[in-house]
Structure formats: structure tokens, C-alpha cells
Amino acid sequence: MFAIDYRDCGTPAPRDAGAPVTIDIDGKSVTVPEGTSVMRAASLAGIQVPKLCATDTLKAFGSCRLCLVEIEGRKGYPASCTTLVAPGMKIRTQSEKLAALRRGVLDLYLSDQPPAWAESPAKGHNELETVAKAVGLARTTYGPGRRRPAPVDDSNPYFVFDPQYCIVCSRCVRACDEVQGTFALTVQGRGYDSKIAASEGQPFLESECVSCGACVEACPTAALIEKSVIRLGEPQRAVITTCAYCGVGCSFEAETRGSGAATEVVRMVPNRDGDANHGHACVKGRFAYGYATHPDRQLKPLLRASIRDEWREASWEEAIAYAAGEIRRIQGKYGRDSVGGITSSRCSNEEAFLVQKLVRAAFGTNNVDTCARVCHSPTGYGLKSTLGESAGTQAFTSVARADVILVIGANPTDGHPVFASQIKRRLREGAKLIVIDPRVIDLVRSPHIAADIHLQLQPGTNVAMLNALAHVVVTEGLTKDDYVAERCEAPAYQRWKAFVAEERNSPETMAAITGVPAGLVRRAARLYATGGNGAIYYGLGVTEHSQGSTAVMGLANLAMATGNLGREGVGVNPLRGQNNVQGSCDMGSFPHEFTGYRHVSDSAVRTLFERDWGVQLPAEPGLRIPNMFEASLDGSFRALYVQGEDIVQSDPNTHHVTSALAAMECVIVQDLFLNETARFAHVFLPGSSFLEKDGTFTNAERRISRVRKVMPPRAGYEDWQVTMLLSEALGYPMRYTHPSEIMDEIARLTPTFAGVSYEKLDRLGSIQWPCNDAAPDGTPTMHVHQFVRGKGRFYVTEYVPTSERVNSRFPLILTTGRILSQYNVGAQTRRTDNVLWHAEDLLEIHPHDAEVRGIAEGDWVGMTSRAGETVLRARISDRIAPGVVYTTFHFPQTQANVVTTENSDWATNCPEYKVTAVQVVRVSQADAWRERTALERSLHETHARARDPAHA
Amino acid sequence: MNIELLVKMANEISLFFASGSAPTQAARDVATHMKRFWEPRMRRQIVTYYEKGQGEGLNDLAREAVALLAAEARLSNSA
Numbered sequence A: 001m002f003a004i005d006y007r008d009c010g011t012p013a014p015r016d017a018g019a020p021v022t023i024d025i026d027g028k029s030v031t032v033p034e035g036t037s038v039m040r041a042a043s044l045a046g047i048q049v050p051k052l053c054a055t056d057t058l059k060a061f062g063s064c065r066l067c068l069v070e071i072e073g074r075k076g077y078p079a080s081c082t083t084l085v086a087p088g089m090k091i092r093t094q095s096e097k098l099a100a101l102r103r104g105v106l107d108l109y110l111s112d113q114p115p116a117w118a119e120s121p122a123k124g125h126n127e128l129e130t131v132a133k134a135v136g137l138a139r140t141t142y143g144p145g146r147r148r149p150a151p152v153d154d155s156n157p158y159f160v161f162d163p164q165y166c167i168v169c170s171r172c173v174r175a176c177d178e179v180q181g182t183f184a185l186t187v188q189g190r191g192y193d194s195k196i197a198a199s200e201g202q203p204f205l206e207s208e209c210v211s212c213g214a215c216v217e218a219c220p221t222a223a224l225i226e227k228s229v230i231r232l233g234e235p236q237r238a239v240i241t242t243c244a245y246c247g248v249g250c251s252f253e254a255e256t257r258g259s260g261a262a263t264e265v266v267r268m269v270p271n272r273d274g275d276a277n278h279g280h281a282c283v284k285g286r287f288a289y290g291y292a293t294h295p296d297r298q299l300k301p302l303l304r305a306s307i308r309d310e311w312r313e314a315s316w317e318e319a320i321a322y323a324a325g326e327i328r329r330i331q332g333k334y335g336r337d338s339v340g341g342i343t344s345s346r347c348s349n350e351e352a353f354l355v356q357k358l359v360r361a362a363f364g365t366n367n368v369d370t371c372a373r374v375c376h377s378p379t380g381y382g383l384k385s386t387l388g389e390s391a392g393t394q395a396f397t398s399v400a401r402a403d404v405i406l407v408i409g410a411n412p413t414d415g416h417p418v419f420a421s422q423i424k425r426r427l428r429e430g431a432k433l434i435v436i437d438p439r440v441i442d443l444v445r446s447p448h449i450a451a452d453i454h455l456q457l458q459p460g461t462n463v464a465m466l467n468a469l470a471h472v473v474v475t476e477g478l479t480k481d482d483y484v485a486e487r488c489e490a491p492a493y494q495r496w497k498a499f500v501a502e503e504r505n506s507p508e509t510m511a512a513i514t515g516v517p518a519g520l521v522r523r524a525a526r527l528y529a530t531g532g533n534g535a536i537y538y539g540l541g542v543t544e545h546s547q548g549s550t551a552v553m554g555l556a557n558l559a560m561a562t563g564n565l566g567r568e569g570v571g572v573n574p575l576r577g578q579n580n581v582q583g584s585c586d587m588g589s590f591p592h593e594f595t596g597y598r599h600v601s602d603s604a605v606r607t608l609f610e611r612d613w614g615v616q617l618p619a620e621p622g623l624r625i626p627n628m629f630e631a632s633l634d635g636s637f638r639a640l641y642v643q644g645e646d647i648v649q650s651d652p653n654t655h656h657v658t659s660a661l662a663a664m665e666c667v668i669v670q671d672l673f674l675n676e677t678a679r680f681a682h683v684f685l686p687g688s689s690f691l692e693k694d695g696t697f698t699n700a701e702r703r704i705s706r707v708r709k710v711m712p713p714r715a716g717y718e719d720w721q722v723t724m725l726l727s728e729a730l731g732y733p734m735r736y737t738h739p740s741e742i743m744d745e746i747a748r749l750t751p752t753f754a755g756v757s758y759e760k761l762d763r764l765g766s767i768q769w770p771c772n773d774a775a776p777d778g779t780p781t782m783h784v785h786q787f788v789r790g791k792g793r794f795y796v797t798e799y800v801p802t803s804e805r806v807n808s809r810f811p812l813i814l815t816t817g818r819i820l821s822q823y824n825v826g827a828q829t830r831r832t833d834n835v836l837w838h839a840e841d842l843l844e845i846h847p848h849d850a851e852v853r854g855i856a857e858g859d860w861v862g863m864t865s866r867a868g869e870t871v872l873r874a875r876i877s878d879r880i881a882p883g884v885v886y887t888t889f890h891f892p893q894t895q896a897n898v899v900t901t902e903n904s905d906w907a908t909n910c911p912e913y914k915v916t917a918v919q920v921v922r923v924s925q926a927d928a929w930r931e932r933t934a935l936e937r938s939l940h941e942t943h944a945r946a947r948d949p950a951h952a
Numbered sequence B: 001m002n003i004e005l006l007v008k009m010a011n012e013i014s015l016f017f018a019s020g021s022a023p024t025q026a027a028r029d030v031a032t033h034m035k036r037f038w039e040p041r042m043r044r045q046i047v048t049y050y051e052k053g054q055g056e057g058l059n060d061l062a063r064e065a066v067a068l069l070a071a072e073a074r075l076s077n078s079a
């Protein structure tokens, strides 16, 4: 069932709205765009034609015959869902004849329902009941049903399929095909024997179903229904908010029961008016919100003087006073710059803004950074240098106008599932697909989709590949010189052209490095440059390299050279990992930048902030996260405030991170759970989940959306309030009564946000920045008439191999990624039933590499790099090439980052997660291996403390 | 901080600008990058290292850039 407050117009709005057409429905005059169905036109005029097989997220199907109408001058009774409006049409939706026909149809449907169908868990939201009321038929006139009873399928943890309520309208099948693009469901059999089946008649959990829930929402009866609705009852209230998982930033209606502290979320329904997701969602956003009420939530502040002590509970006052006292004591002893803070890409814009304000204004240092450091900092640097703005260029909907889609170093079906569904829809319409990835990701091959070209390159060779592509574009004369002449700096363009044209950058020469046949690279370059609108989507497989920033520039170079920027259907688009990566970067979380990416050395900008904040601000850049660790190990950095981030699990070379944290004198962790980082903390401050606070998130398309409080914060404070308490205790009081006031301050201080306010967000639903006088409703497509930079700037992108190389000790290359059902370090998803799909991290290894090591499917394997070692189970897979192994990083036990190294992007220090030389061996005893690694770790930490005289 | 790491970072920045910038500009671009993104104690440390031992391990461009930083530091100290 769709959201409780939703009015379903029956069929979607036409994609390319045509000329206005005026028709008459039941004496009412209605004007709608050409291409609109009669059903939709009626609904827009407030007239609901009875319907069962239609819903406005799906194409009209015309199978139930309930929506019949009469059209003057036409014979018969056309279905209003499949009939399009025509000028001057006169339509009747009610007549005796129509009523009789509809009753007849419905009678047949009801005859197949169980006698107590009206008591089904869908209750008042059973569309069968709505229709029964509309046509005036309470029960069937036929005898008992003819359908054979079939067992209930409750294998999926979040929803059940109860065939007795199924009317075989195929809305679920069509939702799976059209909306999600997984094609997991079919109608099997014919006539009265027809039934819905997942895959080859398997239980849902074992089928290809990815549990997106689109079918559940599309179902008009209680055949497919959320278990939470059965358990808790019908929802009573809906609040529109934004998903706190990935960078797609889906809009949701949180449907609840009860009030105050007793509020319970019954279900999360994707908002059909949501600008990012248009009513679709994935298994995380729709179903995996249970972590918010998980018993592991730490709801009381905790304190301890040393990380070797046990925690003790403390009041908020005591914890805050202690934290503030320590910050000041440490600054007194080691200097102002011996402390810092980390903002979270999971918290709201307002919260990130406050943390950086706290650090800059109250701590008095620029030592603030964000977890985006470890994922998309090269995006900021690369796009700003070339195009002039540190953000993606398009709205998601732009992909519907793309002709060639180039996906590089991203795995959208797992990482950004709802956007992947939009990509897949466009591909089914005929767009071409180029995938550049060391791994055969799902997009390369999945139902009804195949990549036209897959460049399966060696990890760490993106820049070589991009140069080879550019070589073809330039030497084969495929550049758009007019476009470049008008929009880009000429000398830099000429330098770049001469560089990429050199023979050493040809696909033939680069093949030895990338491992990809030159012919394939040439085809890909031609396709991208000449196939119409070319749109680039990239992820961490581009940024998390020693040449991450260079690769981002390489992408921008390619797009500029081929004229693929500045309109719909093209662009260079980072797919952001966490929900608010874009936002936390925008909010001045980097140590060298204020909000809106303005350098701290810019005195005009600094003066603006100094006046507003009433303090003097430092003009030198602060420490980045990896620099903080280094500074900690040399004794000059001693205290850290970390909001909503588990750096021990998410940052590379875990031993190095833990040694650095162990050397600090005060680590303050603010989080939902006692995470891995909290093992090194002295103060723990409870955080609040996205359900418990107000604020905004900014997704990968620069779209600012509201997060609305659904229930009061379980630990008493929203995260921004905790930062305020700390600031107050430090003698720098902040006076906000609501996050909207923080947004007003952001707007006041940030030109790209000047037009943003909560009032406008409420009115428009969401806003894509820049939003100011020049673009009062926001900016879906950037760089339309010219680049933000003025003239676009080409950069020569010399390929420099990473220093991380295979040798006889470490002969394999490890690369990392993520999986659909889990999210990042897994702190949330691991605490939900999503573990049914992915209960542990696995090491994918090619059959050949497995065989020579005597490794079989499911064996425990030990993996060693020069940074550390860990143990996990093997999965034999030919998705990766020989010589490459692959794993995810969702579970702390795996400690995947124990093996990743401190190599990092040259420009931003973003860690090189994607390339680690490793050896893999079969181990018989996982525990013995783990114990050994634990022992080594503690030795390492002791060693670090010994290096630190202040702590000895 | 670990000087080897700073040297490695400086070298990597130089590798980019060695080809990314016009030749006359490269050392200045590397130095500017370090000024814009490196916290002062990182810069101080590499300058001290350079002044003590002629910057062993730094590639030519990185050494040139650090020399620029060193000169600027001397200037601002004497000012």
C-alpha cells in the first residue's frame, strides 16, 4: 500500500509534457498536458475513477477493467487508464451502465478473496475496499472461491507474501520491472491458476529479489505487506524526511503510531513527490531503520580518565564539563593547535556547520576535518581546479537524457541503488553503457542490461586509462573544439592536447599498464565522444587512490574536450557514499576552507566570519585527519572531538590509527553506539538518529532536503544541541533554538546558499545549490553558460603508478567495495535484519588464484599486507581478474582496514583504499590467527605509547 | 611528524605539477599547494629538514618548492 496520505493519480505524468489539452469530465473542465491519461486528468480534477491495476508509479496496463468510462462520440467503454486525453473530449465517469459493469468485474475479484478479506492487515488502505465502496458492492454474489490455497511466504524479514489476498493485478511484477529493474517476479500459470512467483518459484529471500519493497508498496491489497504493519497496526501519522544512508538522499514519509517518547515508526514509505527518488527506495532506507531503537544504543554519557579504565555513567553536565575542561587543559599545556574535531557525513548540515564553528571559533584552531576526507576529498579538489565548483554537475533526472553512460569506479546497484534503477531504466530505453572497473559489477550483466563495453582494468590504473581514452579523442579528431574555444583556457588546452597525443599515452602503450586491449579502449573513447549526450558517473573507485584527484581532473578534461558539460544528459557526477558527504564538505568541514569552499587565507571571507562570530580566526590551514594522527604520534596533537564517525573502522591502516588515538589525552566520541573508536575515548556523548532531529542533508546532486524530527531524541539532545553545550562550557555560547536558525546563518555567510531557508525548503520540497538571487529556486544543472571557474581549465594528468606494488611477498592486489544490504562500517545495518543477506565480509578471489593456494569456497583465509593482517572467508568468483582480490568493509571483525596502507592521494591525503598489495593463504583456525593479530596489535599500541613520553 | 611521509607527500605533489603546470610555474605551484593545504607545523618541519640536510629524498621540483617556502619563512622571520 502506498503512503497513508497519498492521492494516487493512477498513471504517471507524461515525461515530455506536451501542449495543454482541455477536456470535460463529469461537467468539470480540466486542462492537462498532452499525453496525460483520462484517469490522471480526472484525478487532478478531484474525480477518482475506480481502479485496481493502475498506480501512478507504473505505466498503465489496462487489465482490471474497473476504470471504464464513457466518452461522447465513442463506442464502448474505454479504460480511462490507457486512454489519453484529446482536445474537446467529453467524459462521463459515472452512469448506471458503468456502475453495473464495474460491479460485475469487482464481483469476480471478490469471489476469489477469502471471506474475511476486509479484515486483512491492510485494513482501511486495502484498495479493494476503496473500490468496493465506490461501486457499492460489499461481498461477492458468487459461492466460495475457486482458488487453491497457497502457503504464505514470510522468508523476507521485512514483508510477507500472502497469496490468498492476491488479485494478480501484476502491479508488483511491473514495479519490480519498471521501477526497480530487477525482474525478480513473474505471473505464472493462466486464468484462475495464475499466481505471482519470485524467480523460479523460490521463497523471496532466496530469489533474485533485492528487497527494495517497490512491489510491497505497489500491491493494492494485503497480499504483499510489511511485517511491521501486521505487528504494529495501521500507521496514523506521516512526517516527510530524508534517508540517512547513502548519497542518493531519498525522500521518505516516516509513518508512525503513538506520540512523544512512545512514537513508533511503523514503516518508511518513499515519497512519490521526492525529487531525488520519485517514490522509490532500497532495502536500507525503506526497511533498515531498526537500529534507531536497537538495545545497543548508548543513551547515557560515559566518562573515564584513561582508556584502560572501565567506563562509568555520568550526567550530561558532568560529561560536558569534563570534556571542556580537558580541551582547555590540553591547549594550556600543548598549545592551541593541539586539539581538533571531526565532523560527520552522517549528521546534518547544521550539525557539521556547528562542529566546524566550534573548532574554529571556540577551540580557536582550523584543525577540523570530515570523514569525507577518506572518500571524496579528491572530488572537491579535482572539480574545483578544472570546473570551479566542488560538486557534481547534474540532477539525477539528467540521466534520462543521457545517450552514453560511463560508470567508472562505482557500483551503483549496490552503493546507490535508487539511482541505479534510474540508470537501468535509461539503459532499457536504449542508452549505451561503458563500465570501467576492475570487477564485473552487476551493471555489466544483469536482467535486460548489458554493458556495451567493460574496460576491466588493473586496480590503480585509472589515470592511465583516462589518458588512453583522451589520446583517442584527441588523435582521432573527436574533440569539440568550438565548445572548448568558447569555454576553456586555450594555453592549458593546447598543453593537455599535446600531452595526451603523445604515443606513450596511446591505448596500445597503456595496455601493458591497464591490462585492457587497446581496441576496446578505442571503441569506448569513440562511443563516449560521438554517441550523443555522454554522462560520467564515478565513485570511490576513482577517488580512493594515490592519484585520486588526478583521475577526477582526467574525467573533467574528457568531458570538457567532448563538450559534455553544461546541459541535461551529460556531466561529471560523483556518487557520494554517505548521506551527507556533499553537505559536510559544503559546510566548511575541511581544515583549509570555510563554507562554500572558500580558503581560510582569504582575508575578506575571514573578516566576514570574524564579524559574524565575534572572534579572531586563524588564517592558516589546519590538520587533515591523517595529519592529526601523525601529529598525535609526535606528541603535538592531544585531543579530538569526533561526531558521528568511526575512524578506527573506516580509516586505513588501523594499527596506525589506534596508536595515534591511544596516544591522545582526551578523545570525545559522540555517536549512537559505542563504536570501535570509542574504545580509545575518554568521553562518550550519546548521539541522536535521523529520526530524532531536525536538520537538512545534501545529496550527491547538491540537493538540500529536510530531515524532520519524528520522535524526541532518545538520549535527551539532538547532536547540534550537544555541540552547543560543549561550546557553552568552553566559554563560547551559541544561541540557536532551532536548526533553521543555523541554516539562516549558513545562508548569511555563504553565497551559494544565500537563498536557502527552511521556509523555502518546505515550499519547494528540496533545493539544489547554488541557490541565490541569480537562481532563487536552485540550480539543477551547473556550468550552463560558462564554467563556475570562468574558463574551464585542462590539467595535464601524468600517470604515476602507486608505490603500492605487488612483489613476491604480496603478489595480489586487494581492492574494496560495498554491498547493497550493508552500509559503510555497518554500525546501523548490522543492527538490522539486513544481516540475513550479508552476515560477514567475504574475500572474493579468482578461481585460478584460489586453486594455486588450495583455497575452496567458504574456507578461512588469512590476508597479509605490509600494514597488517586479517582473516575472513573466501568466495571463489570470476568477477575479478586473476591477481586481484576484493572485499567489503562492513564488519569490524573483518578489520579490512588493518591491511590497507597509509598511502594517499597526493593532493588531499584521501587514503588509497582501492589498492593494497596482499598475500592470501588458507588458514585452518580463524581464531588462532585472530589472537595472533590481536597480540601484535597490543604490542604495537604499547610501542606507540612508549614513543610518547607524556603518556608513559 | 614522520619526515619520510612528508617527503613522500611533497614528492607526489611535485610529480603532479611537474607535468600539470607550465615549467616556469611548477615550483611555485607546488609551494602554493603546500601553503594552501599543509598545516604550518608540517611546512615548518619540512623546511627545517631541508635546511639541515639539503632535503635528502626530495625530488628536484619538491626541493625547489621547499626552498621557496624556506626563503619565505626567513623573510617573514626577519620582517
Ligand code: SF4
Binding pocket: A172, A175, A176, A180, A182, A183, A184, A185, A198, A208, A209, A210, A211, A212, A213, A214, A215, A216
Ligand atoms: S522487493 Fe523489490 S526486488 Fe524484490 S520482488 Fe519486490 S520489487 Fe522486486
Ligand code: SF4
Binding pocket: A243, A244, A245, A246, A247, A248, A249, A250, A277, A280, A281, A282, A283, A284, A285, A286, A416, A417, A418, A419
Ligand atoms: S540508502 Fe540510498 S538509495 Fe537506499 S533509500 Fe536511502 S538514500 Fe535511497
Ligand code: FES
Binding pocket: A050, A051, A052, A053, A054, A061, A062, A063, A064, A065, A066, A067, A079, A080, A081, A082
Ligand atoms: S485501472 Fe485501468 S484497467 Fe485497471
